[in-house]
Amino acid sequence: MSVIHTAFVAGLSGGWRILRVDAVVGESLAMAGRLAVAGPGEAQSTATTGVQWRLDGATGHARYATRHELDTLGAVQQGLGRPEARCAALIPIRKNPAWWALAQDERRAILEEQSHHIAIGLEYLPPIARRLYHARELGQPFDFLTWFEYAPEHAEAFEELVARLRRSAEWQFVDREVDIRLVYDEPARQGAAG
């Protein structure tokens, strides 16, 4: 549960090739050739020439999940960096001021009791691995960055997962969302982001 700072740097280098960058809600991000996922200490040494954009986030403790939910997730989830998980998505999201003005019980009720965010994610485990990065406190343009990894045969399941979340009550509070799809095309999978 320690905080791990990670930088997603889009430009000319990095293990992931960017397939597309789509604006879902609000302003998009620039298209770029490749994405580097830089862990603590690596971000500063990342190439600065040709950088299109950089998004920073920090992992941390569970903001909404209960003990029962954490135990259930922990029992089935697998880590990032599986050799077969050569497909990835980076989905940065910003929520509107109305969301952030809600109390904790109100946000939890929308996120899980109404939108089943945690339960839906669980349905797609272990094939669709995910890691959530918090960015709001870092003064970033997005509040969250979610990184997903899956094998090509689970691409359809992944589309279903994101479509279900986007139809939820929680997503009515999303005022900016960009959907970046990537493929790992270097010979050796190095456990990026993980």
Add this chain to the structure above:
Amino acid sequence: MSVIHTAFVAGLSGGWRILRVDAVVGESLAMAGRLAVAGPGEAQSTATTGVQWRLDGATGHARYATRHELDTLGAVQQGLGRPEARCAALIPIRKNPAWWALAQDERRAILEEQSHHIAIGLEYLPPIARRLYHARELGQPFDFLTWFEYAPEHAEAFEELVARLRRSAEWQFVDREVDIRLVYDEPARQGAAG
């Protein structure tokens, strides 16, 4: 509920005179003469000569409070920067890994149902104003910085408030705490940190 970044800079300048710096749990911070509370954009221009230490934090949304609790707090609390509130305390706290490994429902139960953290703070409103800054995601040495302001006649009530919190179940998870006491001794109260 927007995020406001603030820097607490201890050194030779600033509106607040530091009376004492006490380690409550773990390592202390260095004593210094004065403290500057620098809001967004001001932190970079803060004097760098003679700086003993600097702590950064960011305000944000309510992490534990329910709608009922937020409404109750909102009805009675007053802002920082009241002219009569010339006494202040800055209390940086770090919680241990066991705390951060807990689920949201477990942390809420310890913080409020067992320790009455929100209810105790409410008892001392409006005389003892407070603002919580989050620092964990910023890679800071503390997880939280709490800033308190009160008039001299409420100094005894303030001691009671901190003593009650330190006796709570929640405080068993605190593995570093420093208690910094200050007085505003410049002629014009400028609404520091406010």
